[in-house]
Amino acid sequence: MNKILLLLILMFPLSEALAQTTVMVSEGILKGTEEASGIRSFKGIPFAAPPVGDLRWKNPQPAKAWTGTRDATHFGPKAMQRAIYSDMVFRSNGMSEDCLYLNVWTPAKQATEKLPVLVYFYGGGFAAGDGSEPRYDGESMAKKGIVTVTISYRLGIFGFLSHPELTKESPTHSSGNYGLMDQHAALVWVQKNIAAFGGDSEKVTIAGESAGSMSVSSQVASPLSKGLFRGAIGESGSCLGINSVSPLKEGEEKGLKFMTAANASSLADLRKIPADGLLELTAHLDMNRFPVTIDGYFFPQSPIKIYGTGLQMDVPLLAGWNSAEVNYHSLMGNDSLTLTNYQTKVKTLYGDRADEVLKLYNAATDADVEQVATDLASDRFIAYATWKWIDLHSKTDGKPVYRYLFTHKLPPMVQPLNPPSRPLLGAPHASEIEYAMGNLSLDKVYAWTPDDYKVSATMQNYFANFIKTGNPNGEGLPTWYGLQSSIPKVMILDVESKSQPEKNLKRYVLLDSIYNK
Structure with a gap:
């Protein structure tokens, strides 16, 4: 049956497949949901390989292809995190270190419509949050004629641990900022696949709030993301604030401190600790947050220098903040x-x-x-x-x-x-x-x-x-x-x-x- 479905999708226009809530992306076939409004949603789509085992604390790797039709009617698991903020409501499928999934809402009836695209990054201090939160739901924005995407990215120690050993083993001689690299990987995936949902890869705007807004400013600053979007929206936050970004050495020092406190003698030891145990350790040691760093790769230099010399992406910006933030x-x-x-x-x-x-x-x-x-x-x-x-x-x-x-x-x-x-x-x-x-x-x-x-x-x-x-x-x-x-x-x-x-x-x-x- 799966071979027959694949043959049909290859034989007939993608517009027909989209109308049936079935699309083909680079990794395989997805089956989504048609909402009562007529918007089609596809949830829990892997945009990178699970960052587990030896891939813990490494840049995201490409998602593997699957056979048959993958169910895309439910959100994937949220990233590892503690219950920090009382206003967060999740619709995710539990919590897991295997968390690199995104969600798409599209109003397109045909894959050839070339609609503008919004990719939204959630907030939560780089320690909490998820793309499944109802406040980020993409259906309402999709009704405005916009293909809307929310993503998940690694948080806390899983997304931002720096360490001299990590820097040494990295082919880019950097460490930390894995959460930002996850966002980058999602943007690359969108470039490759958003046309299947009726979106235009040349009309992508990124947006986010708080840590999500800091992420937007970071993506605009990073040379890695040039060409992946054409506009940026920031709500309350940027990487240019007080202590927003730290030198790599400071991040590595915190990583060394954590390793010592965790009674681990090597990265191999840390990678053997189950995700739940690692999260519990951060709570016990009061080390929930790890800094975004000037890693020499995602950030080749400090964001203040990048923006101050005009090296950031040349894109329109809409940004602001609230009248009583705290x-x-x-x-x-x-x-x-x-x-x-x-x-x-x-x-x-x-x-x-x-x-x-x-x-x-x-x-x-x-x-x-x-x-x-x-x-x-x-x-x-x-x-x-x-x-x-x-x-x-x-x-x-x-x-x-x-x-x-x-x-x-x-x-x-x-x-x-x-x-x-x-x-x-x-x-x-x-x-x-x-x-x-x-x-x-x-x-x-x-x-x-x-x-x-x-x-x-x-x-x-x-x-x-x-x-x-x-x-x-x-x-x-x-x-x-x-x-x-x-x-x-x-x-x-x-x-x-x-x-x-x-x-x-x-x-x-x-x-x-x-x-x-």
């Missing part, structure tokens, strides 16, 4: 919100630059501290890093750059917390994802209102237009000016979205002078 606790801890406590904290953090910081993050009374501390905490956490990426790309790249600020506050929860949490001062980290991807209905935590759906429609349409054309503007939307235009403005995304002049440039310039000496 709350004041990230700066103040559990200290009471008094002017004295705030000033003391700033002086401790910034020393002889404290007066400059206090002038721009100015709190005149105790009542001002919560907002000002939230602003500074959010900038330190991720807003500054995103600004730096946008700023450098707009100066060293000839393509348009569009910047946003997402200010829409989340609605009340369906089941409010008891006791209730303190009201948010703005839009918190990661809250924009469901809006951007058109997936509010898949999140059952919040009591969404018509205003929420209005914001989502606006944001998703901007994103969809950018994916299709490299420009977010379109009919019925407020005009979004590029930063290189004669009227550089920031798009405020809220119930009434609007472009307005930059208000906080001095803050980011000050932080830049402190962090990039």
Whole structure:
């Protein structure tokens, strides 16, 4: 039967196969699902060989071909990770070190349609997350005429361990950054295979949030990815932030420290430890995170130098962040919100630059501290890093750059917390994802209102237009000016979205002078 099916697919146009939710990719035949909306989905597609055994801590290798028809109706397993973030909901098939799978949603009725493509990288601090999360679901974006792909990549110690022995055994004389290399391998797979789903390999845009946005900025910077996509979207994060990327030596030192703490004498010993045991060790040793490194291969030099000298990919960029990425606790801890406590904290953090910081993050009374501390905490956490990426790309790249600020506050929860949490001062980290991807209905935590759906429609349409054309503007939307235009403005995304002049440039310039000496 499988030989007959293969013969039929070779004899008849792929458009017929696609209409039957059956496609042929470079590794074999896939059988997907037709959703009620008419969108066709293909889940759990291997884009690389399982990174297990001797392939643990090696660059991803090509996926092996299969015989017969492979079921692509369920998500693959998520990458090895601990339960770190309470807002993550998974539809994955368990958890495994064998995790290099991707998912495709396509509106195409024929494989010859050459539709634009979105490849989305999830967030989670490079320690958690998965392409199966409902907030990243691709069906809604596919309804906009976009072939949408989510991928999984290695996390934590599995995706970012550096070690002198790993560097020595590597043919590229590098180690770490395996998670980023997984993303690269997925992009290569998309180039080879997305036409089978009606997508155009020359119209690929990559996007991501938080660590996913850091990944997007990293892929734009890496010479390995040149030619694999034509546009980039970043939501809250970049590889140009405070301590975002470390020298390879620092990563190797952490790897040595881990090996010693794990009572292992060699890489062979570490590779023999079962995945569950290795994950448990990272928790026990409080070493959940391993740094992205300037490895000499994926990053031939530091990202700041790559962007600063214009060596990154020449692609349009749409990026921004949220108005209250983190709350004041990230700066103040559990200290009471008094002017004295705030000033003391700033002086401790910034020393002889404290007066400059206090002038721009100015709190005149105790009542001002919560907002000002939230602003500074959010900038330190991720807003500054995103600004730096946008700023450098707009100066060293000839393509348009569009910047946003997402200010829409989340609605009340369906089941409010008891006791209730303190009201948010703005839009918190990661809250924009469901809006951007058109997936509010898949999140059952919040009591969404018509205003929420209005914001989502606006944001998703901007994103969809950018994916299709490299420009977010379109009919019925407020005009979004590029930063290189004669009227550089920031798009405020809220119930009434609007472009307005930059208000906080001095803050980011000050932080830049402190962090990039």
